[in-house]
Amino acid sequence: MTSDPVKVVVTSVDAYGHLNSALGIAQSLQKRGNDVYFANRKHHRASVEKRGLKFIALEDYEDSYTEANADFFVDMMTQYMEKAELTPMERLETWDENDTKMFLGVIDELKHLNNALTKIVDDKKPDIMVADVIFALPLFVNGPIPCIPLYSASPLILYYDYGISPGAGLSINGDRDFWKIYRDKEREIYQQINIEFSKWFTSFGLEPVDIYKFASFAKYFGIYVYPEALDYGQDLGPPPSNWVRMDFSIREPEQSDFTIPESLANKPGKLIYLSMGSLGSVHIPLMKRLINTFSKSKHRFIVSKGPRGDALTLPDNMWGENYVNQLAILPKVDLVLTHGGNNTTVESLYFGKKMIILPMFYDQLDNAQRLEDLKLGLRVDPFRYDEDEIHKLVDELLENTEIQDRITKISDQLKNSKSREKVLELIEKTARTKSSPL
Structure with a gap:
């Protein structure tokens, strides 16, 4: 427990991976004796308060938050799934006005969040705020x-x-000429988005910004969540000096145990966890394809069905719910089939689980390629796999002791890491001194 508690507001965008990461920080700060508030959309109140945290509903501070946009990110990803089967380059080459409009909608969502958080800071008068919001906010500056x-x-x-x-799934060992081709195309396509993002900042009297220069928005310091064994510094060079790595940010589960349902407990085969994340799972045709494929497997599956899960029917070798207790499930399974979101990837490594990653967009593609480059897992295209081949890959990975040994080593490193304590101390020091601790 810290001898000099500070008052902290922790927040995130309304997406479960980022929410869970922020919850991990919030709970850790609270355990050290700090006065911690957690701000998010009101439908997360019960989950937050079950963990003993004080909850702040964003809707209480910003009229723009309505029932109509309560599922903004889920609705956005449902629209985005129209191009999910394309490669990242094909998505750029087929970019249209609807794509631009969708991403400008993200900026509008960030504006609502910035307004709400500004009012919360004025009302609650915390010493510091920690925000997992993907992009930058004027409030950071x-x-x-x-x-x-x-x-x-x-x-x-x-x-x-x-x-x-980022978000292109490029191999660190790949063709660097293609890196430039992709980067140039990306900057051309995102030009209007970058202009609007910059206009937002200049409206506060701030300097024009570049949406790609996220690292520069850490006025005091920034935190990134990634295991040391996977980090890119060993290949590319050091990260920005004002950013600190935290190997993991895992929240405590709402319930600490999970009992394998009787419908699966007495069946033969290995136990496999299938999760395409809260956003990836909104691609119902893909979820149905995966379920159909693995209905033919000799193994058993626990399935996180996602927010649109009521549209899915599971066969006899599967059990699942729309939202499952992932942290309690992971220690009990033999293998993870996942979209490769950062939260699930890090949690799977923490519990020493091998992964087949079926990435769809953004950092899922990067995480999938990183694990494959480091020979820690397999990357499989979720839209183009051959059924016989993926069943074979599952069996081969289950039996692969070399990969398991590498992952077990990383799991041990994570469980013994002191990086979280270091980050918590930096947060507290910054809250007290109002200056960079680095």
Whole structure:
């Protein structure tokens, strides 16, 4: 417990991976004796309060938050899934006005969040804020208190100046000429989005910004969540000096145990966890394809069906719910089939589980390629796999002791890491001194 408690507001965008990462920080700060508030959309109140945290509903501070946009990110990803089967380059080459409009909608959502958080800071008067919001906010730069960005996605965006684009699933060992081709196309396509993002900042009297320069928004310091064994510094060079790595940010589960349902407990085969994440799972045709494929498997499956899960029917060798207790399930399974979101990837490594990653977009692609490059897992295209081949890959990975040994070593490193304590101390020091601790 810290001898000099500080008052902290922790927040995130309304997406479960980022929410869970922020919850991990919030609970850790609270355990040290600090006064911790957690701000998010009101439908997360019960989950937050079950963990003993004080909850702040964003809707109470911003009229723009309505029932109509309560599922903004889920609705956005449902629209985005129209191009999910394309490669990242094909998505750029087929970019249209609807794509631009969708991403401008993200900026509008960030504006609502910035407004709400500004009012919360004025009302609650915390000493510091920690925010996992994917992009930058003006509050990071002009806020009356230190606002610390928390980045719980693949940290490639922090290494952008080394030439590799985040969210493209590019191999660190790949063709660097293609890195430039992709990067140039990306900047051309995102130009209007970058202009609008910059206009938002200049409306506060701030300097024009570059959406790609996320690292520069850490006025005091920034936190990125990624295991040391996977980090890109060993290949590209050091990350920005004002960013600190935290190996993991795992929240405590609402329930600490999970009993394998009787419908699966007495069946033969290995136990496999299938999760495409809260956003990836909105692609119902893909979820149905995966379920159909693995209905033919000799193994058993626990399935996280996602927010649209009522549209899915599971066969006899599967059990699942729309939302499952992932942290309690992971220790009990033999293998994880996942979209490769940062949260699930890090949690699977923490519990020493091998993974087949079926990435769909953004950092899922980067995480999948990173695990494959480091020979820690397999990357499989979820839209183009051959059924016989993927069943074979599952069996081969289950039997692969070399990969298991490497992952077990990383699991041990994570469980013995002191990086979280270091980050918590930096947050507390910054809250007290109102200056950079680095």
